[in-house]
Amino acid sequence: MNIQTRTRRNSSAQAIAEIRETLGDRLSTSQAVCEQHGKDQTWNPGAPPDAVAFVRDTGEVQKIVRICDRYETPVIAYGTGTSLEGHFSAPFGGISVDLSGMNRVLEVNAEDLDCRVEAGVTRKQLNNELRHQGLFFPIDPGADASLGGMAATRASGTNAVRYGTMRENVLNLTAVMANGEIIRTASRARKSSAGYDLTRLLVGSEGTLGVITEVGLKLYGIPESIAAGVCPFPTLEAACRAVIATIQSGIPVARIELVDHLHVRAFNIYSKLELKEVPTLFVEFHGTAASTREQSESFGAIAEELGGGPFDWATREEDRQRLWQARHDAFWATRALMPGKEVFATDVCVPISRLAECVKETQEDLERSGLFGPIVGHAGDGNFHTVLYCDVNDPGEVERVRGFYERMIHRAIAMEGTCTGEHGVGVGKVKFLDTEHGPAVAFMRAIKTALDPKNIMNPGKILPSN
Amino acid sequence: MNIQTRTRRNSSAQAIAEIRETLGDRLSTSQAVCEQHGKDQTWNPGAPPDAVAFVRDTGEVQKIVRICDRYETPVIAYGTGTSLEGHFSAPFGGISVDLSGMNRVLEVNAEDLDCRVEAGVTRKQLNNELRHQGLFFPIDPGADASLGGMAATRASGTNAVRYGTMRENVLNLTAVMANGEIIRTASRARKSSAGYDLTRLLVGSEGTLGVITEVGLKLYGIPESIAAGVCPFPTLEAACRAVIATIQSGIPVARIELVDHLHVRAFNIYSKLELKEVPTLFVEFHGTAASTREQSESFGAIAEELGGGPFDWATREEDRQRLWQARHDAFWATRALMPGKEVFATDVCVPISRLAECVKETQEDLERSGLFGPIVGHAGDGNFHTVLYCDVNDPGEVERVRGFYERMIHRAIAMEGTCTGEHGVGVGKVKFLDTEHGPAVAFMRAIKTALDPKNIMNPGKILPSN
Numbered sequence A, B: 001m002n003i004q005t006r007t008r009r010n011s012s013a014q015a016i017a018e019i020r021e022t023l024g025d026r027l028s029t030s031q032a033v034c035e036q037h038g039k040d041q042t043w044n045p046g047a048p049p050d051a052v053a054f055v056r057d058t059g060e061v062q063k064i065v066r067i068c069d070r071y072e073t074p075v076i077a078y079g080t081g082t083s084l085e086g087h088f089s090a091p092f093g094g095i096s097v098d099l100s101g102m103n104r105v106l107e108v109n110a111e112d113l114d115c116r117v118e119a120g121v122t123r124k125q126l127n128n129e130l131r132h133q134g135l136f137f138p139i140d141p142g143a144d145a146s147l148g149g150m151a152a153t154r155a156s157g158t159n160a161v162r163y164g165t166m167r168e169n170v171l172n173l174t175a176v177m178a179n180g181e182i183i184r185t186a187s188r189a190r191k192s193s194a195g196y197d198l199t200r201l202l203v204g205s206e207g208t209l210g211v212i213t214e215v216g217l218k219l220y221g222i223p224e225s226i227a228a229g230v231c232p233f234p235t236l237e238a239a240c241r242a243v244i245a246t247i248q249s250g251i252p253v254a255r256i257e258l259v260d261h262l263h264v265r266a267f268n269i270y271s272k273l274e275l276k277e278v279p280t281l282f283v284e285f286h287g288t289a290a291s292t293r294e295q296s297e298s299f300g301a302i303a304e305e306l307g308g309g310p311f312d313w314a315t316r317e318e319d320r321q322r323l324w325q326a327r328h329d330a331f332w333a334t335r336a337l338m339p340g341k342e343v344f345a346t347d348v349c350v351p352i353s354r355l356a357e358c359v360k361e362t363q364e365d366l367e368r369s370g371l372f373g374p375i376v377g378h379a380g381d382g383n384f385h386t387v388l389y390c391d392v393n394d395p396g397e398v399e400r401v402r403g404f405y406e407r408m409i410h411r412a413i414a415m416e417g418t419c420t421g422e423h424g425v426g427v428g429k430v431k432f433l434d435t436e437h438g439p440a441v442a443f444m445r446a447i448k449t450a451l452d453p454k455n456i457m458n459p460g461k462i463l464p465s466n
Helices: A001-025 A031-036 A058-071 A123-133 A145-152 A197-204 A237-248 A262-270 A287-304 A319-330 A330-335 A352-368 A393-412 A430-435 A440-451 B003-026 B031-036 B058-069 B123-133 B146-154 B198-202 B236-248 B261-269 B289-305 B317-328 B332-336 B352-370 B395-414 B431-435 B438-450
Strands: A051-054 A073-076 A094-097 A107-108 A113-117 A172-176 A182-184 A210-218 A226-230 A255-260 A280-287 A312-314 A341-348 A375-378 A382-389 B052-055 B075-078 B095-098 B105-109 B114-118 B170-177 B182-184 B210-218 B225-232 B255-259 B280-287 B312-314 B342-349 B375-378 B383-390
Touching: A001 A051, A001 A058, A001 A094, A001 B105, A031 A051, A051 B114, A058 A073, A058 A094, A058 A172, A058 A210, A058 B332, A073 A145, A073 A210, A073 B105, A107 A123, A107 A352, A113 A123, A145 A210, A172 A197, A172 A287, A182 B438, A197 B438, A210 B170, A226 A287, A226 A319, A237 A255, A237 A280, A237 A352, A255 B375, A262 A319, A262 A330, A262 A375, A280 A287, A280 A319, A280 B225, A312 A319, A319 A330, A330 A341, A330 A382, A341 A393, A352 A375, A352 A382, A352 A393, A393 A430, A393 B114, A430 A440, A440 B182, A440 B438, B003 B052, B003 B058, B003 B095, B031 B052, B058 B075, B058 B095, B058 B105, B058 B170, B058 B198, B075 B146, B075 B210, B105 B123, B114 B123, B114 B375, B198 B431, B225 B289, B225 B317, B236 B255, B236 B280, B236 B289, B236 B352, B255 B261, B261 B317, B261 B332, B261 B375, B280 B289, B280 B317, B312 B317, B317 B332, B332 B383, B342 B395, B352 B375, B352 B395, B395 B431, B431 B438
Parallel strands: A051 A094, A073 A094, B052 B095, B075 B095
Antiparallel strands: A107 A113, A113 A210, A172 A182, A172 A210, A226 A280, A226 A312, A255 A280, A255 A375, A341 A382, A375 A382, B105 B114, B114 B210, B170 B182, B170 B210, B225 B280, B225 B312, B255 B280, B255 B375, B342 B383, B375 B383
């Protein structure tokens, strides 16, 4: 523990005493609670905060931040704990602000296709509350994450190819800034040219500029018809070519997921499917009945032309659910193949023209490194995940995983891509920011210093802590 | 002229001498050139810069900014001069950096549906260069603006309802920051969660944080089929209800423009159309032949249900062009009705559920104020323009226009909207920023101060100059 860490932890004691006056027993310093709030689902060791505050509204967050500002105590926002890059780890101690109790849907404006929710509302909860109005919120990162957390990490997932990411779907935010000021970043207007885009600055800022407490979101009408299906391909390249052709020809595909042969095998075992164990695209089309039929037929023709197929498509809800359930269970399915190992999921994103090459080189690297790492990708965006399995008690394997991981990221950046398409920087990818952004990092730091001069907002994330 | 202005102008002389060493006769101090670079097409009086630098590449912009940084001389980026809010006016003097000579399309990546252009490339030039590849860039603010300028003002226009604004369509930017550093804000990846979103921070920053010199853009395949048409409505409310129903039912309308009876009259005279002089929607659908037919039919049914119609739709290129030409000539058409008056176009944007109410109150206010102000709106976004005509030699009329203008903006903000949907803040709307954003303005200012501590980048725009 270095001097800074020690100082920070001392400051926490005073902050905790004052916060307790407001929150009473909604402030916990129990070891179990703190540990649970400092460690994510991956092999990142994490670090517990000194206390966890279970807040009920923006005003309480403001009180906490004001106290933490006074004592220079770190403030770490916590949603559902489904982050994969150690976003809520507390390497300098401090107060974890658990927003899961802020779970009210504040307004739904059906005519405007927008809503306003507290940061702790999860995407499934929101969709349950919207369904009877024929509306839905499309962003689906897999986990039932909180919408505040999804905004903070600029999350996306399978539907992004059609509906965009949190970047495109957050209308405005309420946030408590480092000095305790509450701001609302924008109005409910669909577009605006009135000043700097603080909404987009906070989306993806991972709690390092402010604590997001409310989120305004765009909504969509539930499509009249949804068609989905799977299509096998002889090679990864052929599958990627089909994705490019699909998007180029303007088919408004809602999801187009690339699944490698290892994942297909895992699905077959875990979800009792009988798919051919080759590179496969899982696709989904949204529209009217006529338009999803037309989209499916056009896609089938493209796939066939590129040596893929047969493309089996299903409009039956039950068949669709089964396919996507298997896709969503990818994590558990591959895990079942590798019992006893720690999982380490990471993602990169490249221009789609480089996707086949990037995935192929990544697979070859895995093989050379003697590692098991099934790949699944949001192919329409050029974004893919490698789910690495590692025996953390085997130093050699840990070393091989680390080496592979760094090469994977540098490969993506070299192909004009990014070190993370949707997981975020957290603590895990801080060291790649300079490589990716070069001189731009200095301006990110200038913004951080200007908005959080005491570095109390989630220190150690995105930018190296000073 | 206050002290600050005087100091600035003295500093310019030294900067000009040094810049001339690099640019030679591409630096102009001619009065005519300076005046042309300080005054836009509206009634804003504007203010000329002290010199205009006609630059050829990012390196030259860097040299200029470094010199201006040294002498604390203002730097004002200039594209095509089509801004409507005095963005390139130089109230503190300084150097206008004319980017129109940076007009190369640097790369087109057809497989990735993206391109990279210098900031001076105009949208028409880009679309001409893309056409043979079956691609297009959809953002269309009407004027043949430069893409750098469109990024800087977060421009949008008629297609935004389907394709988004510059906010959604800029992939990355190259910019020269106030200290002369050149940054690239992001990679070519479609999405990224790697750090603060500097792209979106610069989009809409109106040259106040840096000079945009290159722009990476998303592209789209030219639709197989385009259908367009006009549909009259008995009332504004009915037209707005039709827009809401169209969007709610998921019809992926590409353009849906609300045109008031005054504009229809102007079109009939100027463009020799024979439209019924009532509130009218101009619509356009993109897709396959089957899908545009389906979209048109669905829209026609909605319009009829709301008392509108008949909806005449045309897939013939010639008919479509004639309609949209009339729409694009709106400015000239209404101007022809009011010879000798100065024009003053302004825009606001509200949630679509409030659009009818906002437009109606605005029309009533115009009538009460004895002003002529045809209204046209990107109705799908809740964004509309009032094109005001004013005899600037009639102090009473000037006063009435000003009063009306302020009420229009406050009305939009009160309806949870914004003081500008797409024109930007410039000098004209600085005073409304506090009303719209409240405490958030302090954080905009903190960012401005952190990134441009000497306030040399387009001072006086967006935020009141200190």
